[in-house]
Amino acid sequence: MSQNEKGLRGVVAVESGITSIDGERGILRYRGYNVADLVEHCTFEEVCHLLLHGELPDADQLASFEEGLRAARTIPTEVEAVVDDSARYARPMEAMRSMGSALSFSDPDKASNDPEANQRKAVRLISQLPIVMARYRRRYYGLEPEGPDPELDYAANFLWMLRGELPSEEDARVFDIVSILHADHEMNASTFAARVIAATCTDMHSAIVGAIAALKGPLHGGANEWVMATLKRIGSEDKVEAAVDEMLDQGKKIPGFGHAIYKVTDPRAIILKEIGRKVFDRVDSIEPNWFAMTERMERRVFERKGLVPNVDLYSASVLYYLGFPVDLLTALFAANRVAGWAAHVIEQHLDNRIIRPTINYTGPPARELPVSQERA
Ligand SMILES: CC(C)(COP(=O)(O)OP(=O)(O)OC[C@H]1O[C@@H](n2cnc3c(N)ncnc32)[C@H](O)[C@@H]1OP(=O)(O)O)[C@@H](O)C(=O)NCCC(=O)NCCS
Structure with missing residues (x-):
C-alpha cells in the first residue's frame, strides 16, 4: 500500500457541490466563491446560508434566515443539566461531544432526515452550540451564564455570552471573519466522519457528534x-x-x-x-x-x-x-464548523449510498482452526 493510499489521499469519496480547494494555488471556495472575497464582503450568517442553501441570501432571505438563527438561541432544560454537569467533570471538547448529543434529546425534528427537517436542525445547531459552550465555560468559572442577546448578531452574541461584556465592533468583526474561515473545508477528517455516519441514514445530531470527536484530535482541529x-x-x-x-x-x-x-x-x-x-x-x-x-x-x-x-x-x-482560553479553542472551532458539517449531512442524505471502503488485508493467511486438544 502506498503512502497516498494509506491516508486515502486523492480518493474521491463523494460528489459534493459545497466547498472546493485548489491545493496547488492555495484557493478555497465555498459554493464557487473565493473565501478571500467572502470574508471581505459577507457575514458569517450569509455564509451559513450559502453553505446550507447553495446561494447567498437576498435581503429578505437574509432577514428571515437571521430571524431563524436568533429564534433558535435557546436550549432545553435537560441540556442545561448536561452542560452544568460537564462543567464539573469534562474538558471542553468532551463536553461539546456530549452536548452535541444532548441537543438531539428533544429536538422536534430528530426522527426525520428530510431536507427541510435537516435545514431546521442545522439552524438550531449553529445557534445552540455557542450557547452550550458559553454556558459550560461560565459554569466552569463559577459564573452565572449570560443569556443570548437577541439584538446581537452571531459573532457579537457569542463573544457576549462567553465574556459577559459587549465586544467592540472591531472584535466582533474579527470573530465573524474567523467564523467564516472555520465554516467548512471540503473532505477533511471531521467532515468525512460526519458523512460516513450520515450515510448510514442516521440523524444529523449523530453525525455532528462524530464530527466533533474527529475534530478534537491534535492533527485536526485540536x-x-x-x-x-x-x-x-x-x-x-x-x-x-x-x-x-x-x-x-x-x-x-x-x-x-x-x-x-x-x-x-x-x-x-x-x-x-x-x-x-x-x-x-x-x-x-x-x-x-x-x-x-x-x-x-x-x-x-x-x-x-x-x-x-x-x-x-x-x-x-x-x-x-479575543478572550477564548487555550482549552476552549477547538470547541470554538467546532461551534463554527457545524455549519459546514450540517451542509454535508444534508447533501449526503439527499443522494445517499452507504460509505464502505475496503482494506488491504495484512493478517495471517487462511488457516485451519486447531482442534481443542491441540490448543490446550
Ligand atoms: C496536517 C498534517 C496531519 C498532514 O499530514 P500528512 O499529509 O500525513 O503529512 P505527513 O505527516 O506525512 O508529513 C510529511 C512530512 O512532513 C513532516 N511534517 C508534516 N507536518 C509537520 C509539522 N507540523 N511539523 C514537523 N514536520 C512535519 C512529516 O514529519 C513528514 O516528514 P517525513 O517525510 O520526513 O516523515 C501534518 O502536517 C501535521 O501533523 N501537522 C501538525 C498538526 C496540525 O497543524 N494540524 C492541523 C491541520 S489543518
Missing part, C-alpha cells in the same frame, strides 16, 4: 490549542528559534504547519495572519506579543523544514486575543 499551548510554553519572542530547533531535532511535529492538501500556504492562514498583525498592532499591552512569536515560528519552521502554515497557526493567537 491543533489550534496545541499551537497556543506551544507559544505559552516557549514564553517569549527571543526563545522561539531555539524552541523550534529543539522540537524538530527531537523529531517532533510543530502544530499549525503542514497540510494534506495545500502545497502552498493555506489561504486561511494568509488572511488570519493579516488579522493577527492588525489586532496585535492595535494593542501594544499584550505581553508577550503572541503574533510576533508566531511570525518568528513561521520563519524558523520554513527555514528548517520548508513547511508553511495552516489555518491553526494564526487563528490560535487571534482567538486567544
